[in-house]
Amino acid sequence: MNAEKPAIQIEGLERRYGRAEAVRGLSLQVEAGRCYGFFGRNGAGKTTTIKCLLNLLRPHAGTVRVFGLDPARDEVGVKQRLAYVPDSVAFYPWMTVRETLDYLASFRDRWKRAIEAELLARFRLDPSRKTSELSKGQRTQLALVAAICPEPELLVLDEPTSGLDPIVRREFIETVIGAYQAGDPGRRTVFVSTHLIGEFEGLIDEFTILDQGREVLTLGADAARERYRRVCARFAQPPPPPPFDHVRVTRREGRDLELVVTDSAARVMEWLKTLSPEMLHAEALTLEEIFVATVKTGEAVP
Amino acid sequence: MFFSVNYKSGKPVYLQVVDQVKAAAASGALQRGEPLPSIRPLAEQLRINRNTVAKAYAELESQGVIETLPGKGCFLTEARTPFRKEARHKLLAEEIDAVVVQAHHLQVAKPEFLELARERYELLEQKRHDAAPAQGES
Numbered sequence: 001m002n003a004e005k006p007a008i009q010i011e012g013l014e015r016r017y018g019r020a021e022a023v024r025g026l027s028l029q030v031e032a033g034r035c036y037g038f039f040g041r042n043g044a045g046k047t048t049t050i051k052c053l054l055n056l057l058r059p060h061a062g063t064v065r066v067f068g069l070d071p072a073r074d075e076v077g078v079k080q081r082l083a084y085v086p087d088s089v090a091f092y093p094w095m096t097v098r099e100t101l102d103y104l105a106s107f108r109d110r111w112k113r114a115i116e117a118e119l120l121a122r123f124r125l126d127p128s129r130k131t132s133e134l135s136k137g138q139r140t141q142l143a144l145v146a147a148i149c150p151e152p153e154l155l156v157l158d159e160p161t162s163g164l165d166p167i168v169r170r171e172f173i174e175t176v177i178g179a180y181q182a183g184d185p186g187r188r189t190v191f192v193s194t195h196l197i198g199e200f201e202g203l204i205d206e207f208t209i210l211d212q213g214r215e216v217l218t219l220g221a222d223a224a225r226e227r228y229r230r231v232c233a234r235f236a237q238p239p240p241p242p243p244f245d246h247v248r249v250t251r252r253e254g255r256d257l258e259l260v261v262t263d264s265a266a267r268v269m270e271w272l273k274t275l276s277p278e279m280l281h282a283e284a285l286t287l288e289e290i291f292v293a294t295v296k297t298g299e300a301v302p
Numbered sequence: 303m304f305f306s307v308n309y310k311s312g313k314p315v316y317l318q319v320v321d322q323v324k325a326a327a328a329s330g331a332l333q334r335g336e337p338l339p340s341i342r343p344l345a346e347q348l349r350i351n352r353n354t355v356a357k358a359y360a361e362l363e364s365q366g367v368i369e370t371l372p373g374k375g376c377f378l379t380e381a382r383t384p385f386r387k388e389a390r391h392k393l394l395a396e397e398i399d400a401v402v403v404q405a406h407h408l409q410v411a412k413p414e415f416l417e418l419a420r421e422r423y424e425l426l427e428q429k430r431h432d433a434a435p436a437q438g439e440s
Contacts, residue, residue, distance in 0.1 A: 035351050174346040181352055182342050201309055202350030222314035229312065273407060280407075284312030 005068035007032045007154050007189040008053065012062035015048050022048040024213040025062070030206075032153070033186045035177065037200060037207035037221075038193040039291050045213040046193040047087070050158050053191075054084055066154065080109065083147035087159040089139050093132035097142060100131055101149070108150040115179065119145045122171065136163040144172065148180050155180060157192040161199065173199055197288040204287065209294055217294050221287060228285040228293065229265045233257045233277040240275075244268060248293070260285070260293055307348050315350055319358035324367060327378055329426055330433030338368060338376040 008030035015023045023045040030036045040046045051057040052064050055071040055078070064071060071078045091100050097120075105111040120127060123141040125134075134142065140163050147155060161169045181188045194200055207224075209217040219227070230250075233239070239257050242249065247268055251258035255278075261268050265282065272280055285293065305322050307315055326332035338344075341359065345352040359376055362368045368376045405415045 033353070035353070170349075174349055178342055178346050178352055185352060185356065202307060202315065202348060202354070205351055205353060222316075225309060225312050226314070282312075283310045286309045 004032045006030055007067060008191060009065040013052060013059050013064060014061035015052060015057060015059055022213055026215055028208045028215060028218060030189060030191055032189050035190040035203050035205050037204035038191060039197055039207055040210035041295060044210045046210060047158055050156055050193065081152055082154040082156060083150060083152040084156045085143045085147050085160050087162055089143040091131040095131055097125055097129050098127035101146060104146045110151055111149050112151055116145060116149045137165060137168060140164055144176055148176065151183055153187055154189045159194055160192060161196055169199060173203060177203060197291055201287050209291055211295050224290055225284040227263055228290045229261045229282045230285055231259045231261055231282045233272050234279040235275055235277050305348055307350060316354050316358040319355065320361050323362055327367060330430040332378050334378050334380050336378050340375050
């Protein structure tokens with residue numbers, strides 16, 4: 001559909017810290033214009049991967065391409081076109097909010113003053129305040145303003161909502177990402193790592209779940225919700241164990257059976273119906289529940 | 303009009319929006335010529351990706367439910383379908399088949415089922431009727 005190069009392309013990425021392996025053979029691809037979720041537990045390797053995209057870390061093996069470019073060779077070419085908000089942000093403490101934004105704008109080809117004014121007002125950030133006087137949440141807000149004003153093609157967010165209060169968090173998700181992508185929907189890509197999967201549920205259109213440095217699941221959000229089902233059934237007699245491997249029995253007590261189905265839900269439903277259930281109910285798992293289900297059951301990697 | 307998204311249904315989010323617009327059009331809650339919310343506010347309100355809303359509107363447009371007037375937004379069209387009668391019946395028959403299967407499993411017999419279908423159809427007509435006077439002459 002789109003002849004452009006993928007915004008992000010990672011193949012066989014490996015990165016160690018001393019003997020500790022942080023990322024072991026990760027591959028993923030993010031098409032331009034998508035809002036891509038990158039989910040994993042603490043220490044799964046999310047931040048390490050992101051740092052490899054930005055040439056803040058060199059991969060030990062594998063390749064990383066951003067807009068088809070190698071961030072290590074073409075650092076400026078890559079960084080001109082993206083913006084990054086890390087999980088903890090630092091600014092020069094002696095600068096005010098205004099000075100900080102002007103300073104950051106000086107590195108950029110473009111800077112949308114209108115968006116800056118809109119977001120400063122929305123976040124109620126006082127331009128004359130010193131950055132050292134800002135709370136953690138306000139510093140994150142400032143970083144978001146600075147990331148969106150240059151209208152980058154790729155927005156890389158590492159735990160962007162940590163430290164934000166619930167109201168600002170909602171606002172961030174409802175408006176900031178919308179405002180950013182509305183400018184040029186086909187080309188503006190968001191790559192977001194987060195633990196607050198539920199908050200991003202509607203925004204994410206594709207995601208990768210990372211566990212212990214490896215990819216455990218990559219799927220479109222709609223496809224995932226179609227594929228992962230929780231099924232509850234009650235029978236006249238205690239039911240036999242289900243003869244499928246893509247089914248995890250979460251409860252089997254007396255006449256009750258509760259399953260998480262990770263594929264071919266239709267076949268499982270057919271089987272259950274042949275047992276003449278008194279009650280049969282299926283619902284989709286949310287992305288957060290899918291995350292918990294896949295990471296919990298994932299085989300421990302030696 | 304009010305939209306809501308239910309992730310537990312397992313139905314793709316854009317199709318949920320499509321179905322809700324079609325339901326509102328069928329019940330008269332949304333009238334011909336009335337504008338649909340524009341993409342960004344609706345995306346913000348539902349906390350979903352704007353691409354999802356755009357996809358829903360594109361689908362509605364291809365089904366002839368809405369039309370896009372450049373610079374003005376999306377509007378509900380007259381109930382006019384691009385399909386011929388046989389094709390329409392075939393599309394509907396597929397949906398009905400699924401419901402008939404469901405009825406079988408829920409042990410709802412044929413007369414009961416047909417009565418229920420009639421009731422639901424009449425409920426929709428009633429809603430249309432109730433919604434109509436608010437429009438005035440056009």
